[in-house]
Amino acid sequence: MCPSGSEPDHRGMLHTSENAATFASVVRRYGEVVALDHLSFEIARGETVALLGPNGAGKSTAVDLLLGLRAPDEGRVTVLGGQPARAVAAGRVGGMLQTGSLPAGARVRDLLALGRALYGARRTVPELVALADLDEVVDRPADRLSGGQTQRVRFALALAGRPELLFLDEPTVAMDVESRHRFWAIVRAVAADGVSIVFATHYLEEADRMADRVLVIDRGRLVREGTPAAVRASQATRTVRCTLPAPDRARLAALPGVREVTIHGHDVTLTTTDADELVGAMYALGQPVRDLQVSAAALEDAFLRLTGAAGGGR
Amino acid sequence: MTALFAYTRFEVMRTLRNTRFLVVTMAMPAAMYLFFLRISRGMGDAAGLMVALAGFSMINAAIGANAATIPAERASGWLRQLRITPLPAGGWLTARIAQAMVAVVPGLAVISLCGVLAGHVELSPAQWAAYVLVVLAGSIPFSFLGLLLGQLLDAQAAQPVQGLLTMLLSFGGGLFFPLTTFPEPLRSAAGLLPTHLFFAAGQGVVAGQLPAAADVAGLAAWAVALAALALSIWSRQDGRRVLTVAR
Numbered sequence: 205m206c207p208s209g210s211e212p213d214h215r216g217m218l219h220t221s222e223n224a225a226t227f228a229s230v231v232r233r234y235g236e237v238v239a240l241d242h243l244s245f246e247i248a249r250g251e252t253v254a255l256l257g258p259n260g261a262g263k264s265t266a267v268d269l270l271l272g273l274r275a276p277d278e279g280r281v282t283v284l285g286g287q288p289a290r291a292v293a294a295g296r297v298g299g300m301l302q303t304g305s306l307p308a309g310a311r312v313r314d315l316l317a318l319g320r321a322l323y324g325a326r327r328t329v330p331e332l333v334a335l336a337d338l339d340e341v342v343d344r345p346a347d348r349l350s351g352g353q354t355q356r357v358r359f360a361l362a363l364a365g366r367p368e369l370l371f372l373d374e375p376t377v378a379m380d381v382e383s384r385h386r387f388w389a390i391v392r393a394v395a396a397d398g399v400s401i402v403f404a405t406h407y408l409e410e411a412d413r414m415a416d417r418v419l420v421i422d423r424g425r426l427v428r429e430g431t432p433a434a435v436r437a438s439q440a441t442r443t444v445r446c447t448l449p450a451p452d453r454a455r456l457a458a459l460p461g462v463r464e465v466t467i468h469g470h471d472v473t474l475t476t477t478d479a480d481e482l483v484g485a486m487y488a489l490g491q492p493v494r495d496l497q498v499s500a501a502a503l504e505d506a507f508l509r510l511t512g513a514a515g516g517g518r
Numbered sequence: 519m520t521a522l523f524a525y526t527r528f529e530v531m532r533t534l535r536n537t538r539f540l541v542v543t544m545a546m547p548a549a550m551y552l553f554f555l556r557i558s559r560g561m562g563d564a565a566g567l568m569v570a571l572a573g574f575s576m577i578n579a580a581i582g583a584n585a586a587t588i589p590a591e592r593a594s595g596w597l598r599q600l601r602i603t604p605l606p607a608g609g610w611l612t613a614r615i616a617q618a619m620v621a622v623v624p625g626l627a628v629i630s631l632c633g634v635l636a637g638h639v640e641l642s643p644a645q646w647a648a649y650v651l652v653v654l655a656g657s658i659p660f661s662f663l664g665l666l667l668g669q670l671l672d673a674q675a676a677q678p679v680q681g682l683l684t685m686l687l688s689f690g691g692g693l694f695f696p697l698t699t700f701p702e703p704l705r706s707a708a709g710l711l712p713t714h715l716f717f718a719a720g721q722g723v724v725a726g727q728l729p730a731a732a733d734v735a736g737l738a739a740w741a742v743a744l745a746a747l748a749l750s751i752w753s754r755q756d757g758r759r760v761l762t763v764a765r
Binding site for chain 1: 596
């Protein structure tokens with residue numbers, strides 16, 4: 205666990221009615237196991253937020269609470285200004301849940317018609333077909349679709365009620381690169397309509413590209429929140445690569461801000477919290493520094509660090 | 519209301535497209551009817567036998583309609599998806615029961631046809647109407663039982679448990695052997711089974727009597743109790759695991 209992981213609880217004032225969703229010091233236990241440990245966060249209207257966390261971090265429990273499928277043991281969950289179950293019952297929340305195949309014995313058209321009717325006919329079936337790009341599959345049996353097509357049908361169902369809050373659980377998990385691209389283009393259009401979107405993903409580059417903000421959850425707590433860039437920067441890691449004639453691990457490790465040192469022959473890779481100082485100090489080592497490169501760490505690096513899943517590299 | 523109607527229509531449509539399931543509910547009881555009819559050489563009660571086998575088919579269809587499908591829907595996440603739509607719990611329950619009742623109809627039709635053509639059963643129109651009503655209404659507690667099995671069991675367990683329960687209820691309720699052949703403590707207990715209450719009501723109807731109030735009340739009590747249980751589980755389950763308390 206990263207020592208800087210636990211944040212002071214500075215969210216004393218909650219603007220509940222303005223938010224798409226609010227978790228206020230939420231605790232949820234399963235017997236002895238504490239799945240959520242005073243989890244607090246807010247999702248503003250119109251925001252696109254990525255929910256990140258390793259398996260078992262409490263993400264699924266948080267989602268169940270968000271969708272009104274479970275109640276918190278302590279604290280308060282508010283969705284669209286009221287109880288989650290009430291917002292769901294009013295059709296104001298759409299969800300695309302990660303699942304296997306769609307029900308047998310129904311065509312895609314039947315499912316869309318059902319979705320439309322369940323949400324009080326707020327959209328037409330042709331509208332849903334167009335929205336989720338389902339022209340080719342609309343008359344096919346719903347349980348005989350590819351992974352990407354199945355996900356798009358689910359997406360159409362999630363949008364059937366013109367939701368104000370849309371939740372997507374690993375929406376692109378069964379998609380190839382092109383479908384993934386097409387899918388996020390549609391999501392972007394939905395977000396542009398002012399819909400608040402919360403999504404969970406294992407593809408961190410999707411969070412990086414799509415989210416206004418990311419929430420990193422680990423062991424039932426919020427360990428970091430902010431824009432993808434801020435979360436990356438919070439770990440302040442940059443990678444400095446170069447070649448040195450005679451790299452010395454001890455001396456390199458003592459340079460400013462260095463966290464990790466990797467040496468392969470003459471190739472040196474340093475992870476640092478202060479690239480500017482480090483580069484200056486390297487030239488002062490008295491060795492010719494060649495092929496110098498400085499790159500920002502990926503969101504993935506920050507994520508692994510925050511959730512302590514990096515394999516104890518520190 | 520439109521949500522309830524749409525979901526009911528959706529489930530009924532899926533049931534009617536499940537031809538393999540429907541054929542099983544028709545073929546086995548029909549074959550058994552013809553077999554029993556043959557070994558009784560015209561000496562038996564063809565109408566009473568029709569009620570027994572219509573009951574056997576009904577139990578199979580009513581329990582199977584939900585016990586077989588719900589575990590698969592939970593495993594695929596479809597139940598969870600439904601849970602986060604505005605469909606109310608009561609709507610879900612109503613649709614599942616309506617769907618099971620529709621599943622009962624093909625078997626009932628085939629057995630009745632066998633009764634008329636092979637068993638030469640002759641009933642007045644009022645008796646036919648009452649008999650159909652008893653089978654359909656009598657299916658309600660069994661539909662709730664199937665729903666409960668679907669809620670409580672996973673896909674692997676649901677099928678054998680459903681088969682076992684169907685046989686126990688059929689034999690225990692006296693569909694194949696009269697309860698008078700049972701030893702005493704068992705006989706009184708068997709008399710309380712919904713299968714027996716249904717069978718007694720059905721036998722009365724084809725013999726030209728009204729079903730006994732006690733039998734109807736007993737069936738209604740079974741239906742209410744099982745419905746309450748199913749509803750409370752639907753409200754508590756998150757649709758992902760079999761039972762939230764069983765962890």
